[in-house]
Amino acid sequence: MDFGFGAEDEVFRGEVREWLSAHADGSQDRRAWERTLGKSGWIGLGWGAGGYGNRVGTLTQQVVWAEEYVRAGVPARSGHIGEKLLAPTLLAHGSEEQKARFLPPVAAGEELWCQGYSEPGAGSDLAGVRTRATRVEDGSYRISGQKIWTSLAHEADWCFVLARTDPESRRHHGLTFLLVPMDQPGRVEVRPIRQLTGTSEFNEVFFDGAHARAEHVVGGAGQGWRVAMSLLGFERGVSTLAQQVGFARELDDVVQAAVRTGAVADPVVRALLVRQWAELRTMRWNALRTLGSSGDGGAPSVAKLLWAGWHQRLGELAMLVRGAQATVGPREWADSSPYELDALQHLFLFSRADTIYGGSDQVQRTIIAERVLGLPREPKGVV
Secondary structure, eight states: OOOOOOHHHHHHHHHHHHHHHHHOOSOSOHHHHHHHHHHTTOTTTTSOSSSSSOOOOOHHHHHHHHHHHHHHTOOOOSSHHIIIIIHHHHHHHOOHHHHHHHHHHHHTTOOOEEEEOOOTTTTTOGGGOOOEEEEOTTSOEEEEEEEOSOTTTTTOSEEEEEEEOOTTOOTTTTEEEEEEESOOTTTEEEEEOOOTTSOOOOEEEEEEEEEEOGGGEESOTTOHHHHHHHHHHHTSSHHHHHHHHHHHHHHHHHHHHHHHHTGGGSHHHHHHHHHHHHHHHHHHHHHHHHTTOOSOTTHHHHHHHHHHHHHHHHHHHHHHHHGGGGGSOSSOOBTTBOOOOOHHHHHHHHHTTTTTTTSOHHHHHHHIIIIISOOOOOOTTOO
16 A cells, blocks of 8 residues: 555644653553543544544554654553453344443543463463353353463453353364453452563463353453454554554664764674664664555464564674673662663563563564475474
């Protein structure tokens, strides 16, 4: 498609910048910030005119909003899983009652969501789900099992859970997509996972007879695989372009570090910096080329492979230009703050996971091989 920004988009860009400048006072916590966004209708620009309390934005305006949001340096979103993953899934597969119940609170920034997909022993193999949901006499479900690497589960009010409702089923058969409230003491337990960075954005979630209502099944019982695959397609798109704005800022930081340390005088370092810049521009052009297109089943996997490897190499380059100083923290350790990192150290350590989370590189290559190139499916059970 011929993607470009017109005069109306630039007017919209000015409105976005003005609003962000006026409201980003830095004093709000993340949940309060979601409510601030919701009051002005900024959550759900891409949903369409469904009467859920959101503004309606064109595709180019959605890109403008996403890019300017990152440039403004405002708080990281805690409601993006509800806005970018749950909402499009309900719009595609949910009942009118489900849309009316769940979309307005997401648009208002009042209810936060997390995603219950990955499990221990299954990793990126979504068909390996073992969490069970058993139907009881009143038609509701009781869920038992464990999810892992669940982003922001410690803040979430709800979780959309992929669970096995047919105990005799295997692989992608017999799965159901359920909406599960997190506030169930004794039935839902969240345990933060401490990462290399010292932070805990990811969590383990344990379900021990957690309750899910019958009317909170999305797409029908046993249709979870179809719904889950649809949702994975929503993980890429406009957000990829916003992500690249953040990448550009990180690249600038690495270049500045190379200048400060004198590493930029090394022709090999200069070549690596230029390569990162060129690849980032290429990723942007590719994202613009595929934005809004349909029928290209491999585009999300290609995008994930591109940015994950790029970001990981940037983290390695950040350490290279710092030299021995990269091994020293920004301040002395103390009992009150035993683990301190500066921005480039955090970049390096966190980016080690880029090629694993969100679908590992191996899984993305398998998707491209089987669904795009038509190669024979990978044999199961081969070690």
